[in-house]
Amino acid sequence: MNNHSATQLSKNQAAHKVKHISLMLFLRLGALPFIMLVALITFTIVADNFLTANNIANILRQSSYLVIVAVGQMLTLLTGGFDLSVGTIMAFSSVVGALTMTWSIVNFPDAIVLSILLGIVSGVLSGILIGTLNGIGVAVFNVSPFIMTMGMASVGFGLALYMTGGVPVYGIPMQFSDIFGYGRLLGVSTPVWIAILLSIILFVLVHKTRLGRHLYAVGGNIKAAQLSGINTQRGLFRAYVLCGVMAALAGLLMTARLDTGDANIGVQFPLESIAACVIAGVSLRGGIGRVENVVLGALLIGVFKNGMNLSGVDSYMQTVVIGALLIFAVVMDQFRLKLLAKAA
Amino acid sequence: MLLEGEEVSIDSVYHGKKKGIAAVFQEFSLITQMTVAENICLGEENKHAFAGIINDRQIRKEAKRLLEHLGFDIPPNRIVGTLSRAEQQMVEIAKAFRSRPKVLILDEPTASLTNQDAQKLFTLINELKAHGTGIIYITHRMSEVYDLGDRITVLRDGKFIRTLDVADANESILIKLMTGKDIQQIFPSISYNPSDTVLKIDGLTTSSGSVKDANFFCRAGEVVGVAGVIGSGKSELLRACFGIEKAKSGHIHVDGVDKTNANTRKMIDSGIFYVPSDRKAEGLLMMQSIKDNIMLPALEDYSNNWGCLIRKNAESNAAHCIASDMEVQPLDIFRNAGTLSGGNQQKIMLGRSTTTHSRCFIFDEPTVGVDVGARASIYLFIKRLCESGASVVIISSDISEITQLCHRAYVMHKGMIKAVLEGNDITEQNVVSYFIEREEER
Numbered sequence: 001m002n003n004h005s006a007t008q009l010s011k012n013q014a015a016h017k018v019k020h021i022s023l024m025l026f027l028r029l030g031a032l033p034f035i036m037l038v039a040l041i042t043f044t045i046v047a048d049n050f051l052t053a054n055n056i057a058n059i060l061r062q063s064s065y066l067v068i069v070a071v072g073q074m075l076t077l078l079t080g081g082f083d084l085s086v087g088t089i090m091a092f093s094s095v096v097g098a099l100t101m102t103w104s105i106v107n108f109p110d111a112i113v114l115s116i117l118l119g120i121v122s123g124v125l126s127g128i129l130i131g132t133l134n135g136i137g138v139a140v141f142n143v144s145p146f147i148m149t150m151g152m153a154s155v156g157f158g159l160a161l162y163m164t165g166g167v168p169v170y171g172i173p174m175q176f177s178d179i180f181g182y183g184r185l186l187g188v189s190t191p192v193w194i195a196i197l198l199s200i201i202l203f204v205l206v207h208k209t210r211l212g213r214h215l216y217a218v219g220g221n222i223k224a225a226q227l228s229g230i231n232t233q234r235g236l237f238r239a240y241v242l243c244g245v246m247a248a249l250a251g252l253l254m255t256a257r258l259d260t261g262d263a264n265i266g267v268q269f270p271l272e273s274i275a276a277c278v279i280a281g282v283s284l285r286g287g288i289g290r291v292e293n294v295v296l297g298a299l300l301i302g303v304f305k306n307g308m309n310l311s312g313v314d315s316y317m318q319t320v321v322i323g324a325l326l327i328f329a330v331v332m333d334q335f336r337l338k339l340l341a342k343a344a
Numbered sequence: 345m346l347l348e349g350e351e352v353s354i355d356s357v358y359h360g361k362k363k364g365i366a367a368v369f370q371e372f373s374l375i376t377q378m379t380v381a382e383n384i385c386l387g388e389e390n391k392h393a394f395a396g397i398i399n400d401r402q403i404r405k406e407a408k409r410l411l412e413h414l415g416f417d418i419p420p421n422r423i424v425g426t427l428s429r430a431e432q433q434m435v436e437i438a439k440a441f442r443s444r445p446k447v448l449i450l451d452e453p454t455a456s457l458t459n460q461d462a463q464k465l466f467t468l469i470n471e472l473k474a475h476g477t478g479i480i481y482i483t484h485r486m487s488e489v490y491d492l493g494d495r496i497t498v499l500r501d502g503k504f505i506r507t508l509d510v511a512d513a514n515e516s517i518l519i520k521l522m523t524g525k526d527i528q529q530i531f532p533s534i535s536y537n538p539s540d541t542v543l544k545i546d547g548l549t550t551s552s553g554s555v556k557d558a559n560f561f562c563r564a565g566e567v568v569g570v571a572g573v574i575g576s577g578k579s580e581l582l583r584a585c586f587g588i589e590k591a592k593s594g595h596i597h598v599d600g601v602d603k604t605n606a607n608t609r610k611m612i613d614s615g616i617f618y619v620p621s622d623r624k625a626e627g628l629l630m631m632q633s634i635k636d637n638i639m640l641p642a643l644e645d646y647s648n649n650w651g652c653l654i655r656k657n658a659e660s661n662a663a664h665c666i667a668s669d670m671e672v673q674p675l676d677i678f679r680n681a682g683t684l685s686g687g688n689q690q691k692i693m694l695g696r697s698t699t700t701h702s703r704c705f706i707f708d709e710p711t712v713g714v715d716v717g718a719r720a721s722i723y724l725f726i727k728r729l730c731e732s733g734a735s736v737v738i739i740s741s742d743i744s745e746i747t748q749l750c751h752r753a754y755v756m757h758k759g760m761i762k763a764v765l766e767g768n769d770i771t772e773q774n775v776v777s778y779f780i781e782r783e784e785e786r
Contacts, residue, residue, distance in 0.1 A: 210643045210652045217640055220629030227588070227620055227627075228641040228696070229609040287631050 072246025098261020131244020219286020687718025
C-alpha cells in the first residue's frame with residue numbers, strides 16, 4: 001500500500017517535472033520547436049516514406065528558396081515593415097535573368113560562362129532596382145511599407161508579364177540549370193548550399209554588425225534610434241534593398257530549377273516568407289527576431305508541404321493548412337507573451 | 345474597495361463609469377480625428393440613438409450645453425486634433441463631468457491649463473464638491489493642495505505614507521513625507537566653475553513656431569535650468585540644438601562653430617547629447633537589452649574598421665562599466681530594458697549620453713516618473729558631470745530641480761524666454777511668477 005502510493009507519488013512528480021520543463025522550453029523558444037516535433041512525428045506515422053534520407057534531402061532542397069526569401073524578408077520585418085513584393089522580385093529577376101541569358105547565348109553562342117554571369121548579374125540588378133524603389137518610397141517619402149511594396153508588386157509583375165507576353169522564357173543555357181538547379185556538392189544540392197551560405201551571411205550581418213544593430217534599433221524605437229544619431233533612413237533603405245537581393249537570388253535559383261524564366265514563380269512567397277518569420281517569433285512591430293529561428297520557420301513550412309504531399313492531402317487544402325498554421329503560431333505566441341508577462 | 349459602503353470590484357473603465365466613478369488622466373483619452381461633441385459622448389452614443397443610428401444633432405446639443413455649463417469656450421463641432429493642449433484638457437474634463445460622477449478623479453488637471461482656465465476649473469470643483477461629489481485630486485503643485493484640498497494623502501514608491509488634514513500640513517512636512525528625506529539630502533550642492541561657452545543660441549525661431557527669438561548659452565562647469573509649463577517651448581529650444589527641431593532663423597554655435605540645423609549625428613560628434621523626457625516614445629528600445637540601449641550612439645567606436653563587425657567584448661565591457669557607474673539594478677546588461685523600473689530605465693538613458701565624448705549634456709525632465717533613490721543618484725551623476733568640467737542643461741517642470749540644482753535658469757513661456765535668473769535669484773517664487781504673470785496677460 002505504502003509502496004504503491006510512493007510510486008504513484010514519484011510518477012506524479014515526474015509528470016510534473018516534464019510539464020514544468022516543457023513549459024520553460026515553450027516560454028524560452030516559443031511554439032516553433034513543438035509544432036516541428038508534432039509535425040515530424042505525425043508525418044512519420046502517416047507517410048512511411050517521409051523519414052528517409054532521400055526525402056529529407058528533398059525537403060531541404062524544396063525549402064531552400066523559401067529560406068532565402070524569408071531571411072531577406074526578416075530584415076524588413078525587423079525595421080517594423082514588410083515586403084509584399086518579394087514574389088514579384090523573384091518573377092522579375094527570373095524573367096530578366098532568363099531573357100538576358102537567351103539573348104547573350106544567341107549572340108555569343110560560345111561564351112556560355114559569360115551568358116550565365118550576365119544572367120545572374122542582370123537578375124540581381126533587377127532585384128536591387130525594385131528593392132531600391134521600395135527603400136526610397138519607405139525611407140524617404142514615408143509611404144507605408146504596405147502600400148509601397150504592394151504597389152511595386154503590381155508594377156514588377158506587370159512588367160515581367162509584359163516583357164514575356166505571359167509566356168515562359170525558354171532557351172536558357174543548359175549548364176545554368178545543371179549547376180544551380182540540379183547540381184550537387186558532397187551529395188547536397190546547390191540551392192541548399194547557397195541557402196546555407198546566405199543564411200550565414202545574413203546571420204553575421206544581422207547579429208554581428210552595426211547595420212544589424214541599426215535595423216533592430218529602427219524597429220525597436222525609431223525615435224530613440226534617431227536621437228542616438230543613427231541614420232534611420234539609411235537603415236530602412238538598406239533593409240529593402242537587401243531583401244530585394246535575397247528575393248532575386250531565390251528567383252534565379254528557381255529559374256535554374258525550372259529551366260525557364262517565368263513571371264508566375266513567386267506568387268505564394270510573400271505570404272509564406274512572412275509566415276516563416278512570424279512563426280519563428282519575428283515581431284510584426286519590428287525589433288525582435290533571430291535569423292536561425294527564421295531558417296527553422298521556413299523549414300517548418302517546407303516540412304508541412306512535403307508531409308502533406310506524401311500523405312495525399314489535396315493541394316488546395318494545403319493552402320488552407322498553411323494559413324491556419326500561421327494564425328495558430330501567432331495565437332500561441334500571444335499566449336506565450338502573456339505567460340512571460342505573468343512570470344516577470 | 346468600498347463604494348458607498350458596498351464592496352465593489354471594477355474591472356473596466358466602462359464599469360467604473362456606470363458605478364459613478366470618472367477620471368481625467370494626464371494621458372488624454374481623446375480620439376483626435378473626431379469632433380469635440382463625438383468625443384464627449386463617446387461610448388454612450390446610445391442615449392441619442394434610434395435603432396442604432398446616432399443622432400448627431402442631439403450629441404452636438406448635449407455637448408454644447410455641457411461646455412457652456414462648464415464655462416469652456418469650445419465649439420462642439422471642432423475636430424479635437426485641431427485644438428490646443430489646454431483646450432483638449434477642457435474637453436477631457438467635460439467628458440468626465442458628463443456622467444455626473446459620484447467620484448471624480450483628476451490627475452494633474454492643470455498641467456497644461458492657463459491660470460485663467462485653471463481658476464474656472466477650481467470654481468467648478470468647488471461647485472461639484474458642494475453638490476456632493478467626492479474629488480480625488482492628484483497633483484504635485486503645493487498651492488493647489490492648499491487651495492482645494494480638505495485632506496491630503498501622500499504616496500511614495502507605490503506605498504501609502506500618511507493622510508493628514510490640510511490644516512496640519514505645511515511645505516516642509518509634505519516634502520519630507522513625499523521624498524522621505526529633507527531637501528538638502530536629495531539635492532547635492534554643485535560647485536560652480538564656469539569657463540568657456542559650449543553651446544550658444546542666438547535669436548532662434550523654430551519653423552514650427554514653438555520657439556521665438558530665443559537667446560541662450562551654457563558654459564562648461566555650470567548647470568543651467570530651463571523652466572516653463574508644457575508647451576512653453578522649453579524642450580523645443582534645445583531639441584533644435586540636436587537636429588530634431590528645424591530652425592527658421594537664428595544661429596546655433598557649438599564651441600564657436602556654426603551648427604545651425606546640423607543633423608543629430610553631427611551634433612553628437614560635436615559634443616552635444618540630448619536625453620529626451622519620454623522614455624517610452626523616444627528613449628528606449630524596450631524589447632532590447634540594457635547593453636544595446638546604452639551603446640546605441642557609440643557603435644562606431646566599438647566596431648572594426650573593415651567589416652563594421654561589432655567588437656562584442658569591448659562593447660559589453662563598456663556597457664557594464666557605465667551600468668555599474670550609474671548604479672543600475674539589477675546589474676545585468678543582457679536584461680531587456682522594458683523589464684526595469686522607471687528609475688533604472690532613466691539611468692540607462694542618462695548613461696547612454698556618456699558613451700560619446702559629450703561635453704554638453706541636455707537632460708529633458710531627467711527625473712520624471714523616477715523613485716526617490718534613483719532621483720538622488722541621478723542628481724549625484726549631474727554633479728559629477730558638472731564638476732568634471734561638462735556643461736549640463738536641465739529642462740524641467742519640477743521647480744525644485746531648477747531652484748536646487750541650477751546655477752543659472754531660463755524661464756520660458758509661449759516660446760519666448762521671459763527671464764534669466766542667476767544664483768540666489770532662482771527661487772520657486774521668482775520662477776513661478778514668470779509663468780503666472782505672463783499667463784494673466786492673455
